[in-house]
Amino acid sequence: MKKNQPVYEEMRSLSPYYLIISGIYMVVVTALCFALNFDYSLPIGGLYGIMISALNFLLLGKSAQSALKRSAKSANTYMSAMYCVRYLGLFALLTIGALAPFISLIASAIPLFFPRIAITVRALIRKED
Numbered sequence: 001m002k003k004n005q006p007v008y009e010e011m012r013s014l015s016p017y018y019l020i021i022s023g024i025y026m027v028v029v030t031a032l033c034f035a036l037n038f039d040y041s042l043p044i045g046g047l048y049g050i051m052i053s054a055l056n057f058l059l060l061g062k063s064a065q066s067a068l069k070r071s072a073k074s075a076n077t078y079m080s081a082m083y084c085v086r087y088l089g090l091f092a093l094l095t096i097g098a099l100a101p102f103i104s105l106i107a108s109a110i111p112l113f114f115p116r117i118a119i120t121v122r123a124l125i126r127k128e129d
Helices: 005-035 041-067 072-099 105-128
Strands: none
Touching: 005 041, 005 105, 041 072, 041 105, 072 105
16 A cells, blocks of 8 residues: 555545535636626635645645554644644645735635535435435
8 A cells, every 4th residue: 555545545535525616616706706896816815725725634634644653642742733733834824815915815714614515525425325
């Protein structure tokens, strides 16, 4: 088994749901942008948020996989440290987005919930099957 295979398998199984949710979001954001005469920062912020969200989810999976190779106490410490690092990174990236005049902060923060929504939708669909 490859080193990151479980992480990539999970990402592959969630990617259709994540892409559908992201696509719907981008259609809505773009429609709002044109219908309400907002500037272009809304769709750019949406794309920025989707990229941050996907990166955050990938890093979560990789850190969880690395924690499984450790003892219980070491894994707990490692996951706590990685949690802090990931959220500091999210804060830094969202701060950059907030300071950039061409990125909407609200539009970039909403996609941070997409992985959780994709996991829930996938679980509901698999439960029905």
